[in-house]
Amino acid sequence: MDLGIKDIVLILLIAASSISLIDSRHAYRVLYEESQRQIQYQQKIEEEIIDHKKLLSKLRDKARIESIAENDLNMVPISLKNTITLKVEPTK
Helix, strand or coil: CCCCHHHHHHHHHHHHHHHHHHHHHHHHEEEEEEEEHHHHHHHHHHEEEEHHHHHHHHHHHHHHHHHHHHHCCCCCCCHHHHHHCCCCCCCC
C-alpha cells in the first residue's frame, strides 16, 4: 500500500473536518442545554409570579372585607378582650 502526499493530505483533511463536525455538534448541544435551562428558569419565575399575584389578590380581598366590616358594619376584630367564654356542664 503506497500512499502519496495527496492521499495523506486528503486523510488529514477528512480527519480535521470530522473533528470540526464533532466540535460543532458539541457546541450546539451545550448551547441547546443552556437555552433549555434558561427556559425552565423563566417558567419557574413566571409560576412564582402567578403564585404571588394569587396570594396578593387573596390578601387584598381579605383586607377589603375586613375594612368593610370595621367601617361600614362597626365590627371589631375578635380578641380576648371582646369575647365571652361560657362553660357548659352536662346535666345529670
